[in-house]
Each structure stands twice: as structure tokens, then as C-alpha cells.
Amino acid sequence: MSSIRIATWNVKSIAPRQPLNARREWIEQVINPDIIVLTEAKAQEKGSGTWDGWTSLYRQGGIDSKRPWGTVLASSRYQLEQITTVKKKFSKYELDTHFPGALVAADVYEGQESWGTIVGMYGLTVDRNGDSNGSGRYSVPTLMNDLEAILKSGRTRVVVAGDLNLHPQNVTHLFTEIGLVDLIHYTSEDRENLKDCVGCGVGHECGHLWTHKNGNADGNGKAQQLDYIFASKDLLDEVDVVTGGIQDFPDAWSLSDHAPVVVDFVR
Numbered sequence: 001m002s003s004i005r006i007a008t009w010n011v012k013s014i015a016p017r018q019p020l021n022a023r024r025e026w027i028e029q030v031i032n033p034d035i036i037v038l039t040e041a042k043a044q045e046k047g048s049g050t051w052d053g054w055t056s057l058y059r060q061g062g063i064d065s066k067r068p069w070g071t072v073l074a075s076s077r078y079q080l081e082q083i084t085t086v087k088k089k090f091s092k093y094e095l096d097t098h099f100p101g102a103l104v105a106a107d108v109y110e111g112q113e114s115w116g117t118i119v120g121m122y123g124l125t126v127d128r129n130g131d132s133n134g135s136g137r138y139s140v141p142t143l144m145n146d147l148e149a150i151l152k153s154g155r156t157r158v159v160v161a162g163d164l165n166l167h168p169q170n171v172t173h174l175f176t177e178i179g180l181v182d183l184i185h186y187t188s189e190d191r192e193n194l195k196d197c198v199g200c201g202v203g204h205e206c207g208h209l210w211t212h213k214n215g216n217a218d219g220n221g222k223a224q225q226l227d228y229i230f231a232s233k234d235l236l237d238e239v240d241v242v243t244g245g246i247q248d249f250p251d252a253w254s255l256s257d258h259a260p261v262v263v264d265f266v267r
């Protein structure tokens with residue numbers, strides 16, 4: 001049985017803990033994804049390499065001059081055909097206009113064969129005026145207009161992944177409303193309870209993944225999940241295993257302040 005592995009990881013290009021080459025090697029050797037959504041990512045970092053060997057899609061220059069990083073969609077094994085517009089009934093809808101550089105979408109091909117669609121997104125921590133508000137509570141619902149447009153364009157096999165800067169209690173139901181299933185929640189019975197999970201929304205036996213370090217002193221952070229992977233209903237039967245967080249990637253904090261989330265789909 002073959003599979004397709006899709007991952008998301010915030011690689012902290014803002015203040016890298018390790019050179020890009022070291023993070024790329026860790027991705028290749030430890031995560032080993034077929035497709036990965038990288039957030040807070042730079043396509044190149046000075047003196048420390050590029051994404052050579054990967055097909056990568058991103059906005060040149062990142063979000064803006066203050067934030068020269070963004071969302072990167074990369075694959076080592078599949079062809080990614082970027083989607084910049086989707087058809088609406090009487091018009092075209094242009095993607096990634098709300099926070100340019102935060103959302104990247106592509107149809108996934110293996111040769112001529114279409115697998116589905118992958119969307120990478122990042123919940124910028126800004127309000128409607130662009131001022132910092134400390135969470136994705138304004139940006140994520142805004143970016144979800146793009147997700148709805150993609151889902152309404154006739155695409156039925158859609159995976160969405162990224163760092164939303166929101167806790168699970170503000171995420172799972174929001175995405176259910178547009179037909180996207182939170183795969184960490186969906187597979188929660190496969191995992192142990194995450195003790196003292198911040199913003200959980202479920203309580204005991206939540207099965208959330210600790211994906212953001214959230215604290216300076218080693219070991220003194222509070223367990224919180226900010227990173228997610230969702231799938232449209234047509235893909236649920238193909239979900240095999242969901243892993244991630246510091247639970248499955250115990251050395252992640254040495255490379256970033258986030259740990260990855262990984263989903264294997266059967267093929």
C-alpha cells in the first residue's frame with residue numbers, strides 16, 4: 001500500500017535557530033514529506049541555502065518589507081500547479097489578495113494523474129487595520145473566503161494546512177462550517193490526552209498536539225496547538241495516520257519554536 005504524506009511546519013525564518021540547510025535536512029530525514037506547507041518561511045536565507053531539489057511555490061519577497069517571509073508550498077515528489085484564480089459563476093475570484101504571501105494553493109499531480117488540491121495558509125496576527133492583535137482571529141476567517149472559493153470551484157479533494165495562530169476551541173467548528181474536517185480532532189482517539197492544553201475546547205482526552213513551544217525557558221512552556229491540517233470530506237476515508245507536535249518530534253524545539261503536523265493518506 002502506498003501513501004502520500006502531507007506536512008506543515010512553521011520554520012521560524014524570522015529568527016532561525018538553525019541554518020535553512022539544517023532545517024531542510026531535518027525535513028527530508030525526519031519528516032520525510034511528499035508535500036509540505038512551510039509557514040514563516042523564506043525561500044532563501046543568506047549564506048545557508050535554498051530549497052534546491054524541491055518544487056516550491058511562494059510569493060517573492062514574502063508578506064511585505066517588514067515581513068520578508070511567507071507561506072511556501074513545496075514538494076519533492078509531486079508536481080504542483082499553482083492556482084491563483086478560481087472560477088465563480090459569473091466572474092473569477094483571485095486568491096491571496098487579503099494578506100498577500102499568506103496563502104498558497106496548488107493542484108497536485110503525479111504525471112498526468114490528479115491527486116487533489118493543497119492549500120497552505122498562515123494566520124497573520126493582525127487586525128483589519130494591519131495592527132498587531134496577537135492572534136489569527138481576524139486573518140483566519142478572512143483567508144477562509146479563499147478556501148470557500150476553492151471548495152466551490154468544483155474541487156472535492158482539498159487539504160488545507162498551516163499555522164493559524166488560533167487555539168483549537170476557535171478553529172475546529174469554524175472550519176466544519178465550510179466543509180473542512182480538522183484531522184487532528186478527527187483522529188484524537190488515536191492519541192493520549194494533552195495535559196494542560198491551552199484553549200482546548202474539548203477538555204480531557206482531547207488528543208491535541210503540542211505544536212507551539214509557547215514559553216522561553218526550556219520545559220516551562222504551556223502546551224498549545226496552533227498548527228493544523230484539514231481535509232474535505234471526500235478524503236476522510238483515505239486518512240491513515242496523523243502525527244505531530246513535540247509528542248512525535250521531540251527534537252523540534254532545537255530547530256524552531258513550532259513542531260510539525262503530518263498526515264499520511266493511503267493511495
Ligand SMILES: [Zn+2]
Nearest residue numbers: 197200206208
Ligand atoms: Zn486540547
